[in-house]
Amino acid sequence: MTKIYNFLYIEDEDYMIDTMESSVKLMNRTSDQENTFEMTVAKNSDDALKYLDKNIFDFVLIDIKLKGGDSGDIIIDKIKEDYKIPCAILSGTPIISDTNFIKTYIKSNYENEEILNDMASMVNSGLFTVIGEHGIIESSLKKLFWENYYKNIDHWIDIRNSLNEEEMKQLVLRYTISHLYELLGSESEQYEAIEMFIDPNIALDGVKTGTILLDLESGTFYIVLSPPCDLALRKDNKPKNEFIILVEIENYNEYISTESTSISNSLRGKIEKLVKNNDLENLYWLSNYFDIFDGGFVNFRKIKTESFDVLSNDAKYRKIIKLQDNFVKSLLSKFSMYYNRQGQPDFDFPKVALNIAEKIVKSK
Template sequence: MYKFLLVEDSLSDVEAFQTTIKRMNRGNGQTIYELVIAESVDKAMEMIDSTYNGAIIDINLGEHSGNEVIHMITEKLRVPIAIFTGTPDTSADSLGIPIYKKGEANQEEIVTELCEISDTGLFSVISGVGIIEEAMTKIFWNNLYPQINIWKLKKSQGVDTEKVLLRYVVSHIQELIDTEVPAYETEEMYIKPPVTNEIRTGGIYTSKRDSMSCIVLSPPCDLAIRADGKPKTDRILVCEIDDNDSVVSIITSGIEKKDKKIKAIEKALKNNYSDYYHWLPRNDIYQGGYINFRKVITYSPEDFAKEFEKSEVKVQEFFVKSILNRFSAYYARQGQPDFKFKDESKHIFENAVCLEGKSSN
């Protein structure tokens, strides 16, 4: 069952949507779609909540603007929005909200788009009645509230318990879902845009001079901001990201058979091709590539700001830890010291035989 709110003051447009909904329900042989009408901004503000699968909003609503409803939803709710208007004067497109111009798009197209958005499960996960909400309720009663005296004590000791509890709750949610979700999709590796403009470990940056891509691998503690607004470190460490296709060409060079080429690529994706390459997947969020641990550069915070554009994507924290582990291992590696192993082995064997002889006597 899909439930939509139509915010529209034009009777002809309301009737067109109602006719479309009736036709779509008849086509399915049952009532799958429900349309609720709000003919004014005030009505829409009263009616909209997290139970809707989407809101279809006109911008020009007499003395008021549909932008008011959009602003309220994006500030307080998590409900998919589609704009259907003859005057598409809105900044909502920066939020990824689809805009349909009257006379150019049909009603069924809009309803179908909202259904497809709803079917992704995104709003089932994070809506006010979604999976995360259920998980937090479970964690609250089973894990957190029974420990309330601990947090009362922490608060009395001057601890910022609200921020600490935020981190603590997130760790509980992660623990809860780790055993319930399938293998990662490559898109999960990235956060776009980054949630902060501060330089963070795992942030991916592009050079203003030559479009070189790199990833920040300074330890998070070094990038913590001091009271003066500057990071603790005076050098920011980055590694270059080699072009995906160039590395694949190197990996498959000299290999003739298709299946062997695929196996070589798979080996690289698992980070088993080389100690110094770390795969970053290509998808619709990021172009991908291979971090090259051999190409290390450091910049002062001032030079870093001059050299690089603002970060548009960041590697998710879980994956950052894996990258740092491999980066550290690459520079910590060393061969086994060379001893006269044959002589040592003979000596140990003769010693053991001698000890056995003494114990038998």
């Protein structure tokens, strides 16, 4: 089924506009082309901002250097502040300041058809169906606001009168999250590795259970495994327990041979047992997460404590990322089971076995 993509092209060079327009017309005429495009052109940042305010676009292509000292950075800043829409830089200049997280196409290196199909792929990634300007979350929040919060505003005012500002904020957050959670059809039986972590971590300014830290001196990674109740801050902004439990995260190659030159069934089987957390009772697998964290195994046998003050000032440890709560619970459960395990007391088993055997034989 053919899908139409409306996009805003911010460009001040007429020949570039004509070239893009020709590419769009050619792609739209191609009978087997799944994607068709409708282009709106803005030659300066003022016109671009007006179009963004009045129209719905699937994506935006931006030339950074516009005439008269104008800059595409203005549009990028506006999109970052007010919109959730795919955008990319289409520029003849390879060095772009402060925009390295936005995809950049150098004009001489890409064909327009390739760029447009790439942008269509971003739109179709599934992200914007959920978190886009007109995605599920945005529409659900609007519905919650009008049909619950604002409809019952007098009740919310009464609640606010009995709570301080921080308590009220936490209440509204909990209430909103619980409603968004209802959007899930059911609990998933299978997760993707990317779901293991929270990134960016909105509350990474504090020390929380599941926070992964990098020891800046040794280069060793640790994970905070003090229970949440021990980390709750009191009125003096200190936790209940001053000393925080840290458990070392070891690299994959500590348990997986790196000498293999091919991926054998035995190697795959070994890795599968490790990542299922059923090979060694003292290990818990953590996936990698892009270039932020390489992953590894939490080793319950390598445990130490560090003071809350040391962990809070960022001089010795850097906070990297936080484990998602579902996995925090799983990790804490295995950690607790490991240290609560009770081995059977030793006996002289050969002697016991002989004694039982003698009784059985004599009874016949």
